Amino acid sequence: MQRIFFQKPTLWVAKNLLGRTLIRRWRGREIRASICETEAYVGENDLACHASKGRTKRSEVLFAKAGTAYVYLIYGMHYCFNVVTEKSDFPAAVLIRAVSIDGKNFSGPGRVCKALHIDKRFHGQNLIKNKELRFERRLGGRLKFSQIKSGPRIGVEYAGAWAKKPWRFWTIGERSVK
DNA sequence: GATAAGATCATCT
DNA sequence: GATGATCTTATCA
DSSP states (O other): OOHHHHTSOHHHHHHHHTTOEEEEEETTEEEEEEEEEEEEEETTTOTTSGGGGOSOTTGGGGGSOTTBEEEEEETTTEEEEEEEOSSTTSOEEEEEEEEEETTEEEESHHHHHHHHTOOGGGTTOBOTTOSSEEEEOOSSOOOOGGGEEEEOOSSOGGGGGGGGSOOEEEETTOOOOO
């Protein structure tokens, strides 16, 4: 996929990633994961976004070029995989929350990373031309708008009004709620 | 089935 | 020293 895709508005990217395939080359195999749930984190004003505290060592990568991987560890044991969006120096990203592999559902950022063997080695890597981890161009037509649902993001209650924004997107039939 | 607790650490204050 | 963009397991009903 081209960088220009990720340079578009984050909410657009989050929606348009649904139904696309993420391909992970691992030990000579190709793991094909269809994306079924995403979340958008947009800018320093978004209190749920890690960049809301400014440009720090942790959030630095969010300011990088669109198409860069943002991977971090949470709760001491789970990795979360994001793709940086929009223009450089504007901190925004899309979190991959759930994928489907061989018909099996992996819901939750931690499980997605486990299934795809993603860890902090990918942090800061450019995914536009990456052999180990890349997005496939869509094969069929684009997902119908009616197949996409949205709702508030998960686990960000502390973000006040920002927590209520319907910036989580999932495909119908794949909802993975807690 | 539902809810609660425990794990465990990089990053920020 | 506190705290998460969480998941698994245990303990209830």
